[in-house]
Amino acid sequence: MQGDRLPEGGRIDRARPLSFTFNGRALQGYDGDTLASALLANGIHLCARSFKYHRPRGIVGLGVEEPSALVELLGDDASGNRPATTIPLREGLVAQSVNCWPGPGFDLGAVTQLIGRFIPAGFYYKTFKWPNWHLFEPAIRRAAGLAAAPTEPPAKGHFENRYAHCDVLVAGAGPAGLQAALEAARAGRRVILADEGVEAGGGLLNRRLTISGAPALDWVAGVVAELEAMPNVTHLQNATVWAYREHNYLMVNERAPDHPGLLERNWRIRAGEVICATGAIERMLVFGNNDRPGVMLASAAQAYVNRFGVRPGKRAVVFTNNSSAYAVAADLISGGVEVAAIIDSRAQVSEAARALVPNVEILTGHVVTTTRGGRALKGVEVAPLAGGASRRIACDLLAQSGGWNPAVHLWSQSRGTLRYDETLATFLSDKPAQAVTCVGAANGEIALDDDSDDLPYAIEPLWRVEQARGKAFLDIQNDVTVDDVHLALREGYDTVEHVKRYTTGGMGIDQGKTGNINIIGTVALAQGAAPGEIGTTTFRAPYTPVSFGAIGGLREESVTFPYRHTPITEWNHARGAFMYEAGARWRRPGYFPQAGESFQESVNRECRAVRQIVGVYDGSPLGTFELKGRDVGKFLDHLYTNIMSTLSPGQVRYGMMLSDDGLILDDGVVLRLSEHRWIVSTSTGHADAIHAHMEEQRQTCFPDWNLFVTNVTSQWNNATICGPRARALMEALGADVDLAPDALPFMGFADGQVADLPARIVRVSFTGELSFEINVAPRHMRALWERIMEVGAAFDITPVGSEANHVLRVEKGFLSLGHEVDGTVDPFDLGMGWVMSKKKPDYLGKHAVALRRAGTRDRRELVGLRPEPDQMIPEGAPLTQGGDRKPTEGLVTACVFSVVHDAWVGLALLENGQARHGEIVHVRLTDRTIPARVTAPVHYDPKGERLRS
C-alpha cells in the first residue's frame, strides 16, 4: 500500500513493482525508485537517529548530499552508512536504520537528549578525565560508529580497475555536461562522460522545465541518443568522479557496471582536459529544530513529486531565501500537495516568481523560527525577520532552500582556487591549476539560460535564523548546532578549521555538503567578517565515499606480486620442502624435512651432509649481470672497494660494494670471461637495487664510457655441489673440463659440458667446503638437477635449503647482509679491511669510511661467540655489561647449532670486539643472562683449507 504514491507521473515503472524490507517491515515500491522515494511513497519519513543526541531524523535530500537518512543494507550487498537517497530500489532489498536500537521509533540511545544541555561541542575534552579515559571509552565506542562493520567480503562478485585515456572528461551529465560533451564529441574529440546518477539529465530529471518550448527531458533524450551513437564517446552512468589528482588523472567509481559478476569498476582516467559539470547542491537553512522528519530540501521535495511520483507531504510550507523555491511550490501543487505558505526571508520577490504560485500566501521578510511535532513535523512557527509576533502554520512538510552551492569539490581537489561571490552568496571556481573548467551550475549558473522557462536565480544569504528557538543544526549528521559554533568561537577556536575540529561540523559521511557553508556564514556573522574572509575548509577526495574493494580492484596479491620461481620449485614441492619467501620475492626451500624429523633435525642432517659428504642447493636466485665493453674494468674499480681491473680472464674475485656514504651495499663475486666481458654476481635480496645502482652510475656519471649492463639473472640458473666428495660427484656426473685443484682452482671457472649439458663451472664457496657451482641455461636446469640426484644417489646426495646454508655460513663467519650488516658497520668492523683498496685513490665509499672511522670510537666489530654453558642464544639479543639493564654494547647477529662442534656457535657485533677475543660477555634476555666467550668470527676451518681443496 503506497499511500503517498501519486496516481500518475514520475520516471518509475509502475508495471514493475518491487518488494523490499525496511526495519523488518515488508514494503513495496517501483522500479526506478530509490530506497528513499519508496519509503516516502509508503509514508515513512523517520528512518534514522542522529549521531550524538539520537534525535529522530527523516529524509532531507535527494542524492549524495543526504546528511540524515543513513541505512545499512543486509544480505548479499551488505554495506553500511548508505544514504537511502542513493540506493536504487531492487527486488528483495533489505535495509535497516543505523545508530538506533531497537529502532528509530523508540531508540534507547535517545536518553542522551535529556542531558544534551550538559554535553556541548567538545565536552569530552573537559571531562572523562578521572580516573582515566579507559573507564569511559568502551561505552563511547559502542555509542559511536553508525552502521555495523562488515565481517565478510562480498558474497559474490568482484571489483575491477580499468585505465582509460580521453581528450575530454566531462564530470556530470546534467544540462551543462551534456551540452559540453556533445560539443566536444561533435568536434571529434575522445570524450568520456561520467555521471553519478542512474540516468542522464541531472537536475532536469527533478523538474518540469521546457527547453526551446519542448520538455527538457526530450532534449536530454536527444543528446544522449546522439552521444550513444558516436564511437568517440564513452558514456557512463552510475559513475562518480571521486578524485582529481595531479597531471589530470581522475578516478571514476562505476557502480553496477553492465557485466555479470562485476560489483564495481574503478576507472583510472588520464584526461587531456576536464570539464566539471558537477551541478550545484542545495543548502539547508538554519532555524530551530530544523532536523525534524518532514523538513526537507526544497529541490528534494520537488524531485519526489516530479521524478518519483511521490507526495512527500499533504500540506507543505516552503521556506526560502532565494528564487528557486517558487518552482518547487508550483510543482508541489501540481503533485497534489497543498502549499500553505511560502516564507521568504527576502523583502522583495519578483513578479515572475509570484506568477508561478498565484494562489499561495507569500510572507516576505519572514523566517521560520522553529518546527513543532515529535517524530514527525506538525507545524512551523513563523516570524518577521525584523522581529515581531510569531505565527503558527500547520504542515507536515517543510521544503527549505538556503540557496545553491556550486559543487566545486573536484575543481578544488585539482588545486583550483575559490573565490566568494557576493551576488550568489557562495564560493565559485577562480584560478585553475590544471586543464579544467567549470560549466553550468558548477560555475554559478544556477538557473538555465533564456532558452528555457527557468526563473532567473536571485538570493539573499540567510546563514542562520537569529530568532531560532530550540536546537538549530548546522550539521545534522554530526549534531552540530549554532550554539556549538558560538561556544567554539567563545573559547578561542576561532578559525573555520578550529570550529570544524572542535564541533566536528562537516566531518560526517556527507562531509557537510549541505551545511558547511552555513558554518562559514555563522562564523562570519559572529566575527563581523565576510564569508570570503573566513574561507572554506579543504575539499579532499573522495567526493563521495568509495568502497575499498573498488579502489583495490582485482589486484590480488598473486597478480601484483607474483613469486619468483626457479625451475626446481616443483621438484622442491614434490620433495616436501618447507618453502617460504626469502627476499626479493623468491620462494625458496628453507629445509627438506624427512618423515618424523623436527626442524632442527632436518637442518642438522643437511649440514652434516655438506660437512661430511656432499650436498647440493639451488643457487639460481643470486643476481647475475653481464657487463660488456672496454671500460668495464675501471667502472668496477669505481663500484667495488677492491681492484677488479687487474683480474685476468678466467679468474674470479670476491668484492664488496659500498655506497658513497661508506655503507655496505652488497658483496659478491666478479668473473672476467674475456677482455671485455664480465659477470657480476650479487646477493639475491639486493639484485634489483644493485642493477639500478649500476645503471645510475653508468648513465648519469659515466655516460661516455664504453659499457653495457645486462641483467642475466633469469638467463643463468645454478646448482651448487658442495662437500668433501663434491669433486667425486662432479666426475661421476661427467665433465669435459679438468676438475683437478691445479686446473680449476678455488676462485677459478671454466666453461664446458657437465652431464652433457653446456655449463659454466665456478669454484666459489658460500659454505666453506669444496664447491662447484654449475651454471646452466634455465631450460637445462631441471635436467641437470635430476641428473645430480640420480648420480648423487650413490653419494647419498642431500638437497640443502637456506636454513642449512645459514648455519654453514655462520660457522665460517661469512657475513650476511641483514644480519651482520645493518647499516652501521664498515668492512674494517667486519675484519675485512683487506677488501678496501689503499692503492686506488678514490672509489665509492672510500673517503666516507675513512672519515667515519676518524670521527668515531668504540666501534662495534664482528666477533664469534661461544655460549657458556652451551645453549642457544636468540638472534638479535643484546649484549650488555654484566648482562645488566644498561645500554647495549653489542648484538648477537646469528646463533646456530654447529654439527661440527656439536654446540651452539654465534656471531656478534661487539664494541671493540676485535681486541676482546677470549673475554666473557653477557647476552641479556628478558628473564636471564647468558655468558658467552668472545672468539674470532670463524668457527670452522679458519685457514680455508677445505674450500681450497
Next chain:
Amino acid sequence: MMNIPCPFCGARNESEFAYGGPVKPDRPDPNAVPDEDWTAYLTRVPNPLGPVQERWHHVRGCGTWLTIWRDTRTHDIVEGPSDAG
C-alpha cells in the same frame, strides 16, 4: 600518478618508474676538497619549495635514468632554469 616524459618511450605513468632522488652537484674529488665539503656533498640535497631537478628510473620500461624538473608544491613537471644544463 604523474605522467612522466621518458625520452625513449614518451609520457608514461609514474608507476612504471622508480624515484631516483634529487640531482646533486657533480661529485667532487674527495681528495681535493675539504672534509666539510665532502660530507655536505654526501648528506645534503636541494630541498626547494618549488622546482627541483630530479631523476627517475624507467625501471618497468626501457631502463633509462632520466632527469626532470618538478615543482614540489604541485607535482607539475616544469621547465628548468635556463642555466641548468
Next chain:
Amino acid sequence: MMQRYSAAALLRHGLNRHTTWRRAWRTPPLKDAYDVIVIGAGGHGLATAYHLARDHGITNVAVLERGWLGGGNIARNTVTIRSNYMRDASIAFYVKSVELYEGLTRDLNFNMMHSKRTMVDVVQTYPKLRELRRRQLTMDIYGSTYEQISVEELRRRIPALTGGGPEARLPVIAGMVHTDAGVNRHDAVAWGYARASDAMGVEIHQQTAVQHLVRGPDGRIEGVETNRGMIRAPKVAVAVSGHTTTLTETVGLNLPLRTMNLTAFVSEPVKPLVDVIVNCPDSGFYFSQSDKGEMVIGGAPDMGQSFRRDIKQHVFEDTVTAMLSLFPSFKQLKLLRQWGGHLDISHDASPIMDETDVPGLFITAGWWGGYKAIPAGGLTLAHLVATGRPHPLMEKFTLNRFRHLDYVMESGTTTAR
C-alpha cells in the same frame, strides 16, 4: 589562572548555557621582542613552549604560527603512540615520550582521550620477525614491552584478520604485542599545550608567518621577519616540520633534510570491530579504529620530495590492496576521507635536534612519525634552548653526526638513499 575543566564545571557552565567558558588561549598584542621565539604552533612547537615555561621559567615566549594553531602535521596524522624502536637512543627517547603522553591529560587538565590500547604487529616474513624480536630484547632494557604471540592468538585478538592464510603469498607467521602503545586525540594535544602554555604567559600568535630569519652582525640569530613586522629574540627555535629548510635557507644554512609526503586515510565510521592498533610491517600499512568508529589507516610514503598535502593514487592503491589481502572484509568498507602531511626526513631518517651553525638558532626536525615524539620532543628542545646543551635523551641526534657520517640507522637498512 587557567579555568579548570571537569564534569562539575560542565554541569555548572551548562546551567549558564555555556556562556561562561573563557577563551582557551588569549590573542595578546604582538610585542617587538621576546626571550625566545618558537616558530610553529604545532605539537612540537607548543610542547616546547610549555616546557620552557614550566621547567625553565622562561615565559617571555612567542609561538609564531603562519596558519592556525595545531594545523600542521598534528592535524593530519594517525595518532599512534609507541616505543618499539631498535636502537638504544631511540627506545629511551620514545619510552619517555609515551610516559609523558600518559600523564598529559592530568598535566594539562585537558582530556587527551589517551587510550593505551596496545599495538599488535602482524608478521609475515622471518626476517621481520627476527628484527622485531631483536627490538623486543633491546626494548626490555628500557622497560618497554614487546611480546611474541602465536598466529592463533593473533587471529583471536584481531578477528577481522581473515587473510594471510597458509596459501597466501605472505602467510601470517606470528604476532608481536606492544602493550605500551596507544592512541589519543591529536587536536586535544595541540589545544591542551596551547591552553596550558598560554596560562603560564606564553603568547601564541596565529596568522603570523615568518618570512625569513634574521642574523645579527655578529652572526647570531637576531629575530625573525614576519608579515606583521620584525620580531627580535636572542633565541629562535624552528619547529615547522616539512618547512625547516625553507626557513633555514634564509640564513644560508644547508641542512641534511628532505621534505616528503606521508598519507593517511579514514573509512566511514562503523561499530567497534578492532580494539588494538594493527600494524602490518611486511605489507606496509597500519590502522586503528577511532572512538568515532572510523578506521584510521596509514601507509607508504609518496616517492620524491613533496610539499603537497595529498597523495598519489597508485601509492594509495598499493596500501589499500595490501590491506585487503589481510582484511578482505574491508572491501565493503568505504573510504571517507584522505589526506597527506609533509614532513622532513633527514639523511639517516632519524631526527635532528640541535643548535645550528647560527648561534641561538635551534631546530627540531626530521621527525618521521613525529606525533609520538611531541611530549619528549618539547621537553628536550626546551632543555636545549634553555641550557644550550643537548638533553641526555637527544645527545645522539645532533647535527654533528653528519660531520662524521656517524648515522643513527633506525630502519636497519643498509643505505641512506
